[in-house]
Amino acid sequence: MDRSHLRFFYPPILLFVWVISFLLIGGCGPEKNADPESHSNNIEQVHFADSVHAEYAEGFRITYHHNYKLLEILKPFQNQVDTLRYSLVPRDLTDEVEVENTTEIPIPITSLLATSTTHIGLAEMLDATDIMTGMVGGDYVYSEDIRSQLEEGKMVSLPQGELNKEKILSMNPDLLMISGGQSSQFDNVKILMESDIDVMVNSEWLETTPLGKAEWVKVLAALLNMENQANEKFSAVAKQYNSLKSKVKGINDKPLVINNMPYKGAWFVSGGESYTAQFLRDAGADYSWFDSDEAGGLRKSFEVVYEIGLQADMWINPGAVNSKEDILAKDSRFKDFKPFQTGQIYNNNKRMSPSGGNDFWESGVVHPEMVLADLIKIFHPQQLPDHQLYYYQKID
Template identity: 65%
Template sequence: MTLKRFIYCSVSIILGSIVLIFSACNSPEKQKNTAHLVSDNTVTFPHKVQAEYASGFHISYHENHKLLEILKPFQDKVDTLRYALVPRELVEEVDVSGAREIPIPVRRMIATSTTHIGLLGMLDANSVLTGMVGAEFVYSSEVKSQIESGTTTSLPQGELNKEKILAMDPDLLMISGGQSSQFDNYRVLIDSGINVFVNAEWLETTPLGKAEWVKVMAALLNKEQLANKKFEAVADRYQKLRAATDTVTHKPLIINSVPYKGAWFVSGGNSFAAQFLEDAGANYPWLETEDTGGLRKSFEVVYEQGLKADIWINPGTAESREDLLAKDSRFKAFKAFETGQIYNNNRRKRPSGGNDYWESGVVHPDILLADLIKIFHPEIVPEHELYYYQKVQ
C-alpha cells in the first residue's frame, strides 16, 4: 500500500469513527439513557414508596435520581409535571431531560397550606418548615412555637411576597394546585431559581388517596421507610373500620354543610367526603351522583332532606344551635335539630382559626372514620372518643 493510500484510509477510519460516536450520542436510545445516568457515581435508594390508593402521583427510582410525576397537578388540566429528585452531592452531574431538578433531601421548605404541615408532622419533619403562608391558621403546637421563635417565618395570606421568598432562598416552595393559570403567579420565582412544587393531594377523591401523599413528602425528604410504616398502619386501621360497617342493618340519613347565598353546596357522590360517609355506614342522598367536588343544590332541595335527616354534620362554622338559628330560623324544624344530632368537625380548633381537621386530619383518615362511625353507629366503636368532631350544643 502506498503512503498516500495509507494516509487516506487512516483518515477515513478516524472520520468514520467520529461520525459513529456522534450518531450514537444523539440517537434516541442514547438520549433516553442519559436521562437516567450521566455519572459514574451511583446512589442506591434502599427504601421506596409507591402509590396504592392515590391517583395523582407516580414515583420511580433510577440510578442517581427519583422521578416524581404529578399526574394531575391542576383542577382544569391533566398535563403531567415531572420532578427529578437528585441527591445533593450529584446535582452538578445529573441532568434529567424534561424534568425540574430538586436537590434532596429538602432542608428548607415554605408551605402554603396547613395540609402540608400534616404531611410534615407525620414524618416528624416540622423542623424543615422555614416559612408558612397563612400562619394564623396553623394548629400544630410545634409549628406555632417555631413561628413564635422566628424559626419559621410567617408569610401573609394572599399575594405572595416574592422579594421575601427570594431572600429566604428555600429549597422548595410547596403550593396547592388550583387553576393552571395561577401557576403564572410563581413565574418570577421559578425564573429566579426557586423550586416551586405543586402538591395536588386535595384533588384526590378518596380519604386514603389524600393521606397517601405523605409518600410524596417522604420522597422529597428521603423518609420513605417511615412513610411506609406509618401509612400502612393508617390504611390497615381504616380498612378494618370500613369493613366493620358492612353488616349494619340501618344506615342513618345524613345531610352536610349549610346554605350559602341561596344555594346549598353538598358533597358530590365521587368526592372524598362522600366516600367517608359511605365507608362509615351512612345513607347519603347524593351518593349516586358523579361529582368529585361540591354539588350545587337549591335550598329547598336540601331543606326537604333536612326535615327527615337523622344526623346533620359539618354545618359550616356553627358552634352552637343558636348560631344555626341565627343563620336561618327554619332549621329548627329539622329532625336532627330537634333530637340534638348535629356534629361539627371543629373540636380541635384554635381561637385564631387553626383547625386540626384540615391539618393532621389529612393523614389520619382512620381517626376521622372512627369519629363518623362513633356518630352513626356508636356500638361498633364503643371505646372511641370523638377526636376531630363534637356535638353542636
C-alpha cells in the first residue's frame, strides 16, 4: 500500500507507538501550563555555553535555565494538542535538581533506542550514530554503517510493529525515542516507564515544512550537548534550501503535478498545507490542491485525479514501482496519463538497500535542500543544469 497519503516523505517503517495520558503525568501534570520551577540543594549553578532555538519547527521549544534545559514538545500526538515537558539535567546533578511538572532526562544521553529511521538521519547529521544501541525495524534501514552494526550484533535489532518490553528492559537504554501517533493504547510503554526507562516523544513527522522537520536535529543536539554542531549543520542546510527556493520564485511557467497512487479505489493526495505541498511550492510546481487547508491527506476518487492526470506534466512518487510496466500492472488506465506518455514520471526510490530501506526516509529528512534540488531539477531542469538526481530517479 502506498502510504504517502498519510504523510508525504513519510518513513514507511515509522513505528507508531500509541501513548495516552499516563505519559503526560511526568511531562505535564495538573499544572502543565505553569512555568516549571527548579529546586536544588545549594549546588553550584551550571551554565550552558551553547543553545539552540526553533526557527522553522512548530512542534518543540527549548529554553535554557540554571542547571537544566527545558524541552517542550508542543504537539506530541496527532489527535490532540498538549505539551510534554522534559527537564534535561546534567548527569552529575540529577540527585540535586528537581524541576516541577517535567519528566527528567539525564544528559548527555549515551545510549539511544530508536524506533524510526528518521532518528538515524538526526544522529548522522551530528556524527553521533555511536550512541545508537538499538533499532526497531532494522530490516528497513538504509545506512550501510547501521546495517553492518545490526548484522554484527553491535546494535540490537527489534522487530517492527510491537515493542519487546523484556528486550528493552535488558538493554536499559538511556532513552527510548518514540514517534507519537494517536494518544491511546498505552500498554506498550507503560511497563517501560514504570521500570525507569526514559521515554521521549519525537513528533517531527507532524511538521508541515521541510525545514521544520529537519530542525528536529536540534532536539537530539540538546540531549547530547551538541548544540554548536547542530546550529552549524542546520544553518548550512537552511541557507542552501532558501537559496534554491529563490531560483524558481519568479518563474511563471509551472508544471502541473500529480502525486501518489490510488489504493482500493481511493486516491489520497496531499493537502495544501502539507509537507508535500510546501516542497512543491518551493520547487516551482503547480498543484491542484494548493488551496486546500488540510495538512494531511485528501481522499479523492480515482476519477477526480484521473481527469487531472490526463493533462498533468509530471507524476511524482507513484508508490512502490520501478517501471512503467509496474504502473500498468496496477491499472491499465494509467497509460492515458500525459506524464506516462511523455515519460515524465519520477520516484523517490533511487537509494534503496537490498532489504528495502530507503535513504529518502533517513538522510532525506535532515537534508531537504537535496530533496528540493532534485525536485527543481525535475520541474525546471534549466535552473540546475549540473545537478544529478540524488533521491529521485526517472521511471522508464
